Amino acid sequence: MSSDQKLNVLMCGTGEYTTGWTPSGASKSDKKVEKLSMVGTNGGKFPAIREHLTANIAQVYKDMDTSFEAFPQGEKFDAEAYKEAIDKLSPGDAAIIFTPDSTHYPIAKYAIERGLHVLVTKPAVQLLQHHLDLVELARKHNVICFVEHHKRFDPVYSDAKVRAQALGECNFFSAWMSQPKSQLETFRAWAGKDSDISYYLSSHHIDIHCWIMQGNAIPTRVVASAATGIATSEPYNCVPQTEDTITLLVDWQSLKSSKHRSTAVYTASWTAPMKAGVHSAQHWYYMAEKGEVNVDQAHRGYDIVLDDTGKTYYNPF
Numbered sequence: 001m002s003s004d005q006k007l008n009v010l011m012c013g014t015g016e017y018t019t020g021w022t023p024s025g026a027s028k029s030d031k032k033v034e035k036l037s038m039v040g041t042n043g044g045k046f047p048a049i050r051e052h053l054t055a056n057i058a059q060v061y062k063d064m065d066t067s068f069e070a071f072p073q074g075e076k077f078d079a080e081a082y083k084e085a086i087d088k089l090s091p092g093d094a095a096i097i098f099t100p101d102s103t104h105y106p107i108a109k110y111a112i113e114r115g116l117h118v119l120v121t122k123p124a125v126q127l128l129q130h131h132l133d134l135v136e137l138a139r140k141h142n143v144i145c146f147v148e149h150h151k152r153f154d155p156v157y158s159d160a161k162v163r164a165q166a167l168g169e170c171n172f173f174s175a176w177m178s179q180p181k182s183q184l185e186t187f188r189a190w191a192g193k194d195s196d197i198s199y200y201l202s203s204h205h206i207d208i209h210c211w212i213m214q215g216n217a218i219p220t221r222v223v224a225s226a227a228t229g230i231a232t233s234e235p236y237n238c239v240p241q242t243e244d245t246i247t248l249l250v251d252w253q254s255l256k257s258s259k260h261r262s263t264a265v266y267t268a269s270w271t272a273p274m275k276a277g278v279h280s281a282q283h284w285y286y287m288a289e290k291g292e293v294n295v296d297q298a299h300r301g302y303d304i305v306l307d308d309t310g311k312t313y314y315n316p317f
Contacts, residue, residue, distance in 0.1 A: 010085050010116075011068075012107055013098035014040030014049060039071040039085035041078060046070045082107050091115025101195035105130040108145065112137045117144045123203040126195065149207045155316035157208055160286075160293050160302050163314075164212050167306075168289030169254055173212075173264040175205035175284040178245075178272035184236040187270070192231065192242025198224070201268035202248065205284050209264055212286065213252060217262065221251040230271040245269035 038049075053066040069088075072081040086095060086107075095111040097104055097120040105125045108118050112134065124147045125131050138145040151157050179201065184191060187200075226243035230236070247267040254260035272281060283296040295302040301315030 008089055008093040009036045010089055010093070010095045010111075011036055011038045011098070012082055012085075012095055014038060014042075014045055037069040037071065037085055037088070039082045041072075041081060043070065043072040043077070043081075044075045083110060086111050086114055086116065089114070089116060092117070094119065097121060100190040101126055101199050102190070103194075105134070108134055109137060112141055112143055112145060115141055115143060119146050119148055121148045122207065123199050126199060149204065151204045151208055152211065154297075156295060156297065156300070156302055159314065159316045160295050160304075161208065161212050163304055164286050164288065164293045165216075167286075167291045167293070169257060169260040170213060170217060170252065170262040170286065170288050172262060172287040173209050173284065175202070175209065175264075175266045177201045177205055177267070177280065177282045178269040179280050180272050180274045180276065181230065181236065181270070182274060183270045184231050184238060188236065188238055191270070192239045196243055196246060197268045197270045198243075198246035198248065198266070201270070202246070202266045204282070206248075206266050208284065209266075209286075216256060217252045217254045217260075219250050219264075220253045223249045225249075227269075227271075244271040 038046075040046075050066075057064050058066045071085040072078040089095070092115065094117040095107070097107050097111075097118065099107060101123055104120050104123075105127075108120050108124075111118050118138075125134065134145055191197075225247050227245040228243055230244045231238040231242040232240055245267065246269075247265060250264040250266070252262045252264060254262070278298045281298055283294075283298070285295075286293040290308075291304060291306040293302065293304050300317055301313060303311055303313045305311045
């Protein structure tokens with residue numbers, strides 16, 4: 001592709017994150033969509049999506065084009081409509097994948113094999129082998145495959161990550177991330193069936209912790225525990241195997257000192273209270289040899305405590 005050619009983009013997924021529209025109605029989202037194609041599994045959703053984009057984008061922003069080519073066409077249901085949509089693109093175009101977690105791998109694989117660049121939302125895949133496969137395929141076909149860990153680009157997280165690395169060996173990390181019970185209605189089609197809240201939400205903070213620890217330590221053991229009973233009850237009625245809250249306990253071994261081990265606790269829930277004041281509670285705590293970092297995204301900024309100088313508050317905003 002030459003530098004003056006425009007990039008054609010396929011949006012895989014027609015849910016809230018792609019369009020701002022959900023089966024229970026339009027959200028208050030103002031997702032900005034330019035010229036593109038869009039693929040889902042149910043063609044019957046597109047009239048409502050077009051209406052939503054017209055009302056919330058085309059009629060709000062000047063000269064904003066919300067047109068797109070839809071797959072599957074008409075009212076039909078086709079779980080593999082992404083293949084037809086990808087086949088209509090050319091090598092060097094791009095696909096953005098915001099679909100249920102279990103579908104990321106086959107869609108990304110199909111796109112990469114046809115020379116498309118890929119942006120896939122977290123978690124990239126659910127199996128390590130699938131992750132390694134995509135890495136190898138991207139190299140083979142000379143395309144970019146990027147995981148959309150957007151918390152890395154949050155000024156608080158990226159700033160705190162840099163400061164955390166100056167605190168010496170890690171001793172303890174804990175993370176909490178939650179969404180209100182209303183999300184169970186949005187995600188009922190796949191919640192507990194194709195993925196769980198740990199894959200879907202904890203992947204953010206696990207990635208941040210791995211980012212801090214990169215080159216310094218490796219995980220050696222993982223233990224998981226889950227709470228149940230809310231998602232499977234009225235009015236949410238998710239499948240019987242759906243967990244409400246999942247906690248992972250992970251042991252980390254330092255690569256620089258055999259005597260240093262640390263522990264990490266990652267917890268995620270989609271059964272948080274409905275009126276907590278934030279849509280997604282998200283905070284993490286990092287304790288190391290020389291101090292600690294405490295980040296709470298419901299209250300902008302973060303604080304660091306150093307053995308030598310005490311507590312300091314930082315706000316990159």
